Structure formats: C-alpha cells, structure tokens
Amino acid sequence: MANVNIRRDVTDPFYRYKMERLQSKIEGKGNGIKTVIVNLSNVADQLDRPPSYVIKYFGFELGAQTNIDPKDDRWIINGAHEATKLQDYLDGFISKFVLCKDCKNPETVVSVKEGDIILDCKACGMRTKADGRHKLGAFILKNAPKKGKKDKSTKKADRRARKEAEKNGTAEENGNGHPSPGDSGSDQGEENGDLAVEAGSDDELTRKINSEAKELPSEPATDGGDVQWSVDMSEEAIKARAKALPEDLKQTLVIDEDAEEGQNGGKSAYDEFGDWIDEQAKEEGSVSKIKDVDIYKKAKDLGIESKHRTPTVLAMSLFDDNIAKQIEPRAPLLKKMIGDSEKHQKAFLGGLERFVGETHPNLMPTVSAILIPIYQEDIIPEDVLKAWGAKASKKYVDLQTSRKVRKSAEKFMEWLENAESDEDEDDDE
Template sequence: MATINVRRDVKDSFYRYKMPRLVSKVEGKGNGIKTVVPNMTEIARALSRPPAYPTKYFGCELGAQVKCDDKNERYIVNGEHDAEKLQTILDGFISKFVLCASCRNPETDILIKNDDILMDCKACGAQNVADMRHKLSTYIVKNPPAQASKNQRRQRKAATAQANGEGHGPGGGFVEDEEASDDDIISQRINKEAAGLNMESKLVQEDWSEDTSEAAVAQRMKELAVKGVGAFGTEDDDEGENKYDLFGAWLEEQENPADDDIIAKAEELGVYGKYKACQVLVQCIFDESIATQIPKRVKLLRKFITEEKHQKAALGGMERLVGLEYKDVLLKKVPTILMKLYEADVIEDDVFIKWGEKPSKRYVDKDISKEVKKAAKPFLEWIATASEEESEEESD
C-alpha cells in the first residue's frame, strides 16, 4: 500500500509519520451516487483518530451526507469525489484536528475538557484548543475518543456531586442528564457519600473570613521572601527555575487577577503548560480561603492542570500552602480542599490515591507531608471506595 507523509508539505521521505494514501471508490449512480473510502480505518489508525472524525469532516467540508458503519468498516460520502480531492480535504482535517498547533507534530491526543477540545501533544507537551467553530468540533465533543469517555463520565459525576453537596434546587435533586446511563446508579450512591462528607467537613469548619489585613499581607510577603529564588523548583531541568519564581511573585503581587491575565503571564514567562507552574499556581492564587476559592477558579485550573505530572504538582502546591503557610487554619480543612479539587474535576482518582499513600519530601518536609496526608484521610478513604465501586462497575 502506498504511504505518504502525514504532513504532505513535508517532502522528506524519511519523515517518520506516514499514512496510507487515500483510496476512493465511486458506487451507484444518479441521485444514489456515493464515494466509499475503503481504507479509512487504516488512515484513521495512522492518525490515531476514530474513522468517523475524518469521514464527518469530509461531510462538513463538502456539504455532503456521510455514513459511518464502524462494524463493517464502511465509510461513505454521498456524491462523487475523487481521491485527490478527498486527500486535500484530509490535509485540512490533519491540520485542524491532528497536528499540534505549537510544533506541528501529529502525535496528539484529543482531550475533552469543559466542552473544549484540547490537543494534547506528546512531543512538546503543549495543549492547544482545537478550532471550536468548526462543525466537526461539536461532533467530537459529543463523541469523544474512547480514552476520553471515562473523563466525561467523571465530569458528569462531579457536576452532580456538586449539585448535591451544595443543595441546589428543591430537595437537592440530581441534575438530569439526557445521556444518563446505567452507571448513574453507582454515581448517585457515590454522590450521596460525597455530599455526606461535605456535610461532615462543613461541621468542623469554623467561620473564616479572608484575611487581607496589612499584617497578613506583610506576613505572606515575608514567607515568600523566605522561599527565595529557586523555592519552586527542586527538580532540575533546563527550563530555568527563575521563571517559576517570577510567576509566583507576580501572582502574589496581583489582587485577584483574572484567569486570562494569569494565562497571559504564564505564557509570557514560558511556564504555561509546564507541570511546575501548577504547583506555583495553587500555592500562590489561593490563601486560607482555598476551599471557597477553588470553585471560582475551575476553568483556570483545568487549563493548567492536565497530565498526571501536573496533577501531582498541583497537590504539591496545596501541600505547601497548607503545610508552610496556613497550617493552623487549613490542616483540618484538607478533606474539604481535596473534595473541592475533586469536584473541579482536575485531579484523577488514582492520582489522589497515589498521592495519599505515603509522605513525600518533594514539596515540603516529610513531617509536614505526613501531617497533611493524615489530615486527608477521610477524603482518601472515601475516594478509594468510590474508585473501587467505579472500576467494579466498569468491569461488568
């Protein structure tokens, strides 16, 4: 089978990303004329996308009806279209929905976050939002690739947990979801427990108000000074540690900066998309009111906290905030803080569980880490059970 470069603008025959050249076969005639792409499955596999994505893309671009029969691997576009024309349209699909917008490498995964399509680049680590105005984007969001489907379920679940915990609506009823499926029964049970845990945590919380007194601010600045240059980077790499300190110092200076400004600053400093930025972000944009601040920053957190590494760093930032800055007030609120992060759907169950397993001296002294993780126990026990039930459900 003839192969071509995934990026046809690259003429190098040693370019490592190849795909089969598109084959088309016209069937029928008159009004029933249609074009079959017999090797769509192979092309899609080379691009790591479900075959329905490029097929639907053809439909959008040509204004033609398409038919995707995954079971029989038959992908059809109505009308008569030659292979070269389809190949050129496929270039557009690859450019929009396969290549990384930052480095043009095709090794990207599609992640659906907050109804945005993120192209997660394995080569450079960038996560760019796909062209959400394209009609295909709506289809992709509704039909995420298989690996994204678990994520979506989690988002739904977190949304219901939040609705329950915060008692929205009469009787704190569940959010109706048109996609409700069998696993919602389990979800509901978990959500009830989550709501229960919220209640418990609320009982142990005393009133607190944001301490913006001069003394408190002065104290924070002093602590920041103590952190000094290099405080945010203990693991060496060639990214230049200073950028993180600059990012942290900038965040501390701002009074309630807007999400977009934070992203712009992170981009300017070259730390956007880097996992260490997650640690700095969590440590610096939140204070002793972190539990009430997290829900207001969900969108921002989702933009920064992506892969497992980023999730771990965010938990590290939380450990530093609790352990180094506000231990007296925040230690007993750790389960609530973790629950808020869970509800924000930025950290996966497994990452919470692994994080809680043993104290680590990566972000704080081992003793402090031990204290924080001990304080986290009610949450960790809950998530272990919830997660177990979820995987039992999945294996059925």
C-alpha cells in the first residue's frame, strides 16, 4: 500500500512523517450504497488520532451519516465517495486537528482543557488550540481522551520526542529549551531530596563533609560569578567520546557517524543529493541522460560518495518506470558506490523497497524483473539477495509494504534457486 507525506504540500520524498494513502471500497446499490474506508484504523493510528474523529470529520464535510464505533473495524460513510476525494478532505482534518499551529509538525497529542481543544506538540513544546469552530470540535469535547493513564498516541509522541532530543544532543531539555523535570535545573530537585545535606541536621556525616570541604583549594573567580561548567558538543568531540567507549557498549548504542544531517533543521547532504538528481533529470529531459561521472562527482562534493546511506538515495532517485532496463547501463556506477559492503548492499535494496512501495507502486508487480539485472550485473551478490528475500523488514517501509515487495520477488527467488541447482548439476557432470 503506497505511503504519502502526512503534509501533502511537502514534496520532499525524504520527509519523515508518512501515512498510508486512504483506500476505499464502494458497496451496495441505489439508496443502500455506501463507502467503506478499508484502512482508516491504520491511517488514524499514524496520525495519533482516534478513527472516530476522522470518520466523523468526513461525515460533517460530506453531509453524510457515518458509523463511529464499528465492532468489525468497517468504517462506513453513506453514499459513494472516491478515495482521492476523501484524501483531500483528510488534508483538512490534518491541518485543523493534527498539525502544530506553530511548527506545523504532526507530533501532537490532543487533549481538552477548560472547553478548549489543545494540541500539545512534542516536537517544539508549544501548546496551541485546534479549530474549535468546526462541528468536529463539539464531537471531540464530548468524546475527549480519558485523563490519567497515558493513551497510545501520547506514549507514541513521547517516544518520538525523546528520540529526536537524543539525536540532537538535547535529551535533557524540553521543547522550550528549559531543563526537564527531575534534573538539576528543576524545582523538583529539592522535593527529591537533592538538597538534604544542607537542609538536614548537623549529623556526624555532615560535619565530616563540611570539615573536609574547607580544606579543599578554591579556584579564583574569573569574573566574580559562579563557575560555569559545560560539555563540548561539537561533532568531533562526540565522535571522539563514542570511539573511546568499550566495544560491548558501542554495540548497545545507536551511533551513526554517517548521519550527515543538515545544520539547524536544514537539508542533509543526502537530501541535497536527491534534489540535485531530480533537478538534473528535469534539465536533461530524462534521468537516464545524467552522466555517471557527474553523479559520482556530486556525491563526492557532498562528502557522501562512500557512505552507506547514499545507495538508498540512488535507488530512489536514479530511475523511473523503466528501471528494469536502466539497471544495466548504471551497473558500473552502482558497483563503485555500493562495493562489497553488505551494509551498502542492504541499503540499496531498502531504497528499492521505498521506490517500488511508496513512490512507484505501479511497479510492484515487476520486482522480479528489476532484481534480475541487479543479480546478473553482480551489483548485489546471491547470498545477500536470498537473505533479503527470506524476511520482511520495517526498516525502510512499513511491514505490510515490505511483505508485498518480497511477495512480488518470489519468481526471482525461485529462478535464483533453479539457476543454482542447474549449476550444481553441470558441475557433477
């Protein structure tokens, strides 16, 4: 099932917030005709909103009756409605009841406070109000998320926010740049007993600490103020600290020295590389007309010619609907940039999954035809292809799409097994 950007006004193929494209099925005839939204539960989950909010919004916009609590997960709108039309209405729901009004990110949790619908953004920390004038606003107020135990959407948003904070080196600060509760900058420190030594009785341990503290040499104040402690968070310092870790600890941490992320929220080198290929394809009239040497030179200029994520960008940007015929002419470039690294090879296959599963779903039936030249031109070896085909993965696409891609590759996998058997028989003769 093809994925689209949650904000469809964002055309960047590497935009991190994705959702399934709505799938609808029209059933019945005459006055009994109705539209079943097949994957509404999945889409609503990806938006961190109850499905009842989405189906009710459609009902208000279309002036049609809906079922808001089906036991069989069949979300129905009375009348015949095309999926493309519903997708357009979904954009309105996302704008009004999902996106943060400040940063426009969809990492929000909805709550009700004093008659207002609050969107608590886990990306920037802002709390903004949703459009209360819409009819859905009254429905949300009557069906507000339950207080107390965190719901699934809140937990999901919190996890994403923590990961983003850790990635940016700001795990100890919230979205407003203030210390998180429980750290040294929080009032809760006193409640947790952090100041017990100063506030407690003058017992034997306290007297000993105070006595030994007096004997410590003091540093002269440079400007009359408190000494300011800091940690070097430069890229070089972070990499140096990572390399100094024990090997067993390195394996438990996600340390990606190839991140090459853009500074201050800008585009990464990989984004620039993909955009450059798209621009060249438009200028030349076809992606096939871009020269291999120019592609390699651009990657080298960006410093990513040997990075393992670069093959993913190549798989997603270097081809069009004629990919099965375009692999062979590009084989020298692909072999040079993928090499013998299994990490690079898997990244290229992951890019192909995105290319077929998300941006070119019409090519889903042709996966076997695409893999044949990849094998014949020695771009990806047999053992890596077999391992890839044996198990679906959600690293690059959602699990359902990954399974569909591998299902389409079954003929190639059978051909690969037969080809190996034929070679064994020839050797025996």
